Amino acid sequence: MLSEYGNAVLRLAYSYLHNTDDAEEVLQDTLVQFLRTSPALNAKEHEKAWLLHVAANLSKNRIKYNAIRQTDELMEELVAENRDDLSFVWEAVKTLPDNYREVVHLFYYEGYPTAQIAKILGMKETTVRSNLSRGREKLKTVLKEAYDFE
Structure with missing residues (x-):
């Protein structure tokens, strides 16, 4: 074939x-x-x-x-900053609400695609993507306040 x-x-x-x-x-x-x-x-x-x-x-x-x-602006900013120690990001992730924290952790830290995250968490893939997008926005806000990112 x-x-x-x-x-x-x-x-x-x-x-x-x-x-x-x-x-x-x-x-x-x-x-x-x-x-x-x-x-x-x-x-x-x-x-x-x-x-x-x-x-x-x-x-x-x-x-x-x-x-x-490609639209992950947060990661672009972090790469541009050339920060080797990203523990401050994971500290900021811990402050997110549970539904956002779970998907952000599974996507970025564990490296799962959104389809797999949906199966793991028992939700629709569109919900995972929405939570991931909203989590990024909240995370951006937290990092701007705490670390003065623009």
């Missing part, structure tokens, strides 16, 4: 993402999805269409995921 449709799926993913690494991940995820679901397809052309459809959806999801990751 990889030798038959791999290039077509990879090209489609690259056309969305403009990044080879992300496109290769989408190709891999598409093949895993095919193996996981084992769809009953009538013909070879349906097989290719299914793979391209899934790859397109995964690429769109990756675009959203990358956009969320």
Whole structure:
């Protein structure tokens, strides 16, 4: 399947993402999805269409995921400051309300994606993303007050 449709799926993913690494991940995820679901397809052309459809959806999801990751202004500020000891950030995280603190900790400290956090906490992924966004805003406010970040 990889030798038959791999290039077509990879090209489609690259056309969305403009990044080879992300496109290769989408190709891999598409093949895993095919193996996981084992769809009953009538013909070879349906097989290719299914793979391209899934790859397109995964690429769109990756675009959203990358956009969320890139909008993290807090991390950009911390990197710009070149602070090696970020313990003050985790102290500020501890002051957040529980629902924000959990998602911020799991996302940044443990490195879980939002989909996995949703499963861990038993909530919708959109709720996790909302809590993460609101947690970032509250954290920014706390850090501005305590550490005079702009």
